[in-house]
Amino acid sequence: MSRKVEERLIVALDVGTSKVAAVIGEVGGDGVIRILGAGTHPSRGLRKGVVVNIESTVQSIQRAIEEAEAVSNCQIHSAYTGITGSHIRSFNSHGVVPIREKEVTTQDVDRVIDAARAVAIPADHKVLQILPQGFAIDKQEGIRDPVGMSGVRLEARVHIVTGSASVAYNIVKCIQRCNLEVDDIILSQVAASQAVLSEDEKSLGVCLVDIGGGTTDIAVFTDGFIHHSAVIPIAGDQVTNDIAVYQRTPTHSAEDIKVRYGCALASLVETDELIEVPSVGERLPRQLPRRSLAEVIHCRIDELLKLVQSELQSSGFEDRIPAGLVLTGGTSQMLGVVELAEQIFKMPVRLGTAQRAARVTGNEEIVNNPAYSTGIGLLLFGTEARSAVVSEPSGTIGVRGLLRRMKGWLQGNF
Ligand SMILES: Nc1ncnc2c1ncn2[C@@H]1O[C@H](COP(=O)(O)OP(=O)(O)OP(=O)(O)O)[C@@H](O)[C@H]1O
Ligand SMILES: [Mg+2]
Structure with a gap:
């Protein structure tokens, strides 16, 4: 059966603070990924995107994988995974090299990327990703693939993501x-962007905001490329915690109430609507206004x-995102979040799911769920990285090959 052909399988493992999601896809000859199945398990060993308990995390991953394997009827051996957390740092850099042989070769591209990444980073950090922002030859800017073009001076602009080596190792x-095996580690919001943002939005200027359980991850795109990324350690878990404290209810009930009745804009809720809120201890449940x-x-x-x-203001991008904000992640599903964001930012805001990505089909429940944006994005990213390898048989890294550079140090360290 074709679904068992291993080289066509691609696996995403989104190890989030709330859930571990394993998504298995099959890449067709046309590059379209068909989702074969997914497995999800509550995440027990992470805090704010970072592994704090290896044993619990291993168990959650194991369960998610088992479920995904059972549903899709295949066995998996490796996966693309995401990384997030407050330890992540990112910055833009550029490098310049002379073009050796009048025409740009892939070696020139390699050299200019090396020049761009030659920046000091904290000793306990590793470069996790180098994301291209385009090249310039002599004075001509905005070149996506410079190989074969003529000139004397090649310049590369890149977005460099670094993170704590120990967090990545864990x-x-x-x-x-x-x-x-880990195929690669990809910044979570970069993966999610791949799934939910359109090329038009990225060209015009847009900010992706992935509001998960433990962290809110941001990625800003202008001129088609990523220019800024950041992680804010506040998300759905804090909302649940606030509900538990202010409505005096156990955390699991607070989570349940939040998902069932939660709304981020009081004006969207009827003034007289009441909800039942369980109490702590032996006390009886209470009827409280949904507005509160x-x-x-x-x-x-x-x-x-x-x-x-x-x-966005401190990084100077607030005025450079005319396409506005795209919200994704589990918490973005809450009633009123998009409307509240429109009020605050005074820009267009939409909910982002992977359905726009025409390159993904199958299992609508997964594809249309914003909590799976990172998982779907990891599949898209991995497929692109693989096709970059296949389409560059000369063994040189090339522009698209820049998308994969972490693997070397992964292999070197394990
Ligand atoms: N319908 C809903 N309404 C409101 N909140 C929701 C809804 N569904 C899920 N959530 C919240 O979304 C959060 C989980 O989102 P998500 O699955 O994107 O997180 P994660 O990827 O596991 O975590 P992180 O990315 O922060 O590490 C939880 O706080 C959960 O309560
Ligand atoms: Mg997440």
Whole structure:
């Protein structure tokens, strides 16, 4: 059966703070990924995107993989995974080299990327990703693939993502303990962007905001390329915690109430609507106005969105994103979040799911769910990285090959 042909299988393992999601896809001859199945398990060993308990994380990953394998009826051996957390740093850099033989070769591209990445980073950090932002030859800017072009001076602009080496190693360790190889580690919001942003939005200027359980991950695109990324350690978990504290209810009930009745804008809720809220201890449940729940949620989401806004202001991108914001991640599904973001940013805001990515088909429940944007994006990223390898048989890295550079140090360290 074709679904068992291993080289066509591609696996994403999104090890998030709330859930571990394993998504298995099959890449068709036309490059379209068909989702064969997915497995999800509550995540137990992470805090704010970072592994804090290896044993619990391994168990969650194992369960998610088993479920995905059972549903899709195939066995997996390796996976692309994401990384996030407050340890992530990113910056733009550029390098310049002379073009040796009048025409740009792939070796020139390699050299100019090496020149661009020659920057000091903290000793305990590793370069996780180098994402191209385009090349310039002599004075001509905005070149996507310079190989074969004539000139004397080649310049590369790149976005460099670094992260704590130990945090990355711990993710890899957990995945390897489940007998899986790590194909690559990709910044979570870069993966999610791949799934939910359109090329038009990226060209015009857009900000992706992935509001998950433990972190809110930001990626800003202008002129078609990523220019800024950041991680804010506030997301859905804080909302649940606020509900538990202010409505005096156990955390698991707070989570349930949030998902069922939560709203980030009190004006969207009827004034007289009541909800039943379980009490702590032996006390009886109470009837509370849904509006008071919305007010608690509003405070936290408002704070979070204003932090996103100040991140955009301090990085100088607030006026460079005419396509506005695209919200994704589990918390973006909450009623009123998009409307509240429109009020705060005074820009167009939409909910982003992977459905726009025409290159993914199958299982609508997964493809249309914003909580799976990172998982789907990892599949798209991995497929692109693989096709870059296949389409560059000369063994040189080439422009698209820049998308994969982490593997070397992964292999070197394990
Ligand atoms: N319908 C919903 N309404 C409101 N919140 C929701 C809904 N569904 C899920 N959530 C919240 O989304 C969060 C989980 O989102 P997601 O699955 O994107 O997180 P994650 O990827 O595991 O975590 P992170 O990316 O922060 O490491 C949880 O806080 C959950 O309560
Ligand atoms: Mg996530």
